[in-house]
Amino acid sequence: MTYARSTIFTTLRLLALAAAFASPAAHADEYGDVSQLLRAGKLNEAMIxxxxxxxxxxxxxxxxxxxxxxxxxxxKQADAITTFTKLTEDYPELPEPYNNLAVLYAGQNQYDKARAALEMAIRTNPSYATAHENLGDVYARLASQAYNKALQLDGANAAVPPKLALIGEVFKPNIKGQTPAAAVPAAAPVAPVAKAPAALPAPAATPARVAAPVAPTAPPAAVATPTIAAAPVAAPAKPAVSDGSVTEAEAAVRAWAKAWSAKDMSAYLGAYAKEFTPSTKQSRSAWEEDRRKRIVGKASISVKLDNLTVTVNGNKAVAKFRQDYRADALAVSSRKTLELLKTGDKWLIVKESTGN
Structure with missing residues (x-):
């Protein structure tokens, strides 16, 4: 890929995000037909x-x-912005429309609006990694604009070019200069978001050609530095893991999902350890109050876990699964990870993340 406007990347991410919504089997054909027309580039037929x-x-x-x-x-960028904006109003709990709004705003060089949209996505789902990375790209673009403005005002400022070059290294293009082909996801429930972030359009050429918000390449390998060889130390023995520990941790995860479905706030909040810290700037009490409003206010909730796998290492466990969440008319399917800590005879959640 190059620093030119990255249309292919933006299209790919927008399409991939459409799979965030779990689709009932009865409607799979309709979703699949529209997706197939999109894949074929028959946009008028897809719209009809x-x-x-x-x-x-x-x-x-x-x-x-x-x-x-x-x-x-x-x-039709303006129409797309209207569509995604209305989605955020009708389904404010979904982060994906906010993310796509950010991509569209960035395409119009409205980086402040893009930043605000991504912050809303993160507020809605603090563990939404794509939005966090896209927000970093937007900040990098804003930094690029600020540094270039500084050069215009003071071309003799020797401190600015290295900063521009540093941003350029972060967004260095692939050596082969290739971009992946865009694909339309299947209508059946899949992971909600492609792990790579939605690409943001590149800025106009700058002295260092920086801040093209595309997926960054892997960081360069660290330069070896001389060290003093240490005497070998025997690796500590791994603690034995019993089948009972795995079973207990799995039961704790299923009990958490059951409490959520039943809107049993005492059992639901009791599934989180005192060490659990919300991924926002909220206090623990503010987070709990927010969860109460989001859960108790629903007419009905269903949380189903598929492909649950639990690994235990001593008093720590990691549970990974697909979560099918339904609340009133909303249905969302996503990958989820819970990290648990055994406290006394209970396995309690210390961290949760979505999309990995």
Whole structure:
């Protein structure tokens, strides 16, 4: 890839995010038909099918999301922004529409709006890694603009060019200069977000050609420095793990999901250890109050776990699974990871993350 406007990357990320919404089997054909037309580049036909579907089900989040992608691919940026904005208003608990709004705003060089949209995505889902990385890209672009402005005002400032060059190294393009082909996801529930971030468009050429917000390459290997050889130390023996420990940790995870589904706030909040710290700037009490509002306010909730795997190492455990969440008319499928700590005879959650 180059520092030129990264249209392929932006398109890929927008399409990948459409899979964030779990689709009932009854509607899989409709979603699949629209996705297939998108893949074939038949945007007019895809839009017609999407509009027909939405005429009967105007609040369907996945089809509205796909419509936003069609609008974006058709060059109707303003319409796509309207579609994703309305999605954030109707489904404020979903971070993906905020993320796509950020991509669209960045394409119009509205980086302050892009930043605000990404901050909302993170506030909605603090463990949304894609939004965090995209926010870093936006900050880098804003930094690039500020440094270039500094050079315009004071061209003799020798401290600025190295900073521009540093940003350029962070976003250094692939050696082969290739970009992946865009693909439309299947309509069946899959991971909500591609692990790589949505690409943000590159700025106009600058002295250091920096801050093109594309997926950064792996950091360079550390330069070897001379060290004093230490005497070998025997590796500590790994603690034995019993099948009982795995079973107990798995039971704790399932009990947490059951309490969530039952809106049993005492059992749900009791599944978190005192060491658990929210991934936001909220205090623990503010986080608990926010969770109460989000859970108790729903008419019905269903949390189902698939492909649950638990690994135990001493008094620590990691549980990974696919979470199918349904609340009222909303359905979302995502990968989730819980880190647990055994406290007394209980396994309690100390960290949770989504999308990995």
């Amino acid at each position: 099918k999407a509009d027909v579907y939405l005429a009967a089900k105007p609040r369907d989040p996945q089809m509205r999301f796909l419509k936003g992608v069609i609008q974006r691919n058709s060059g």
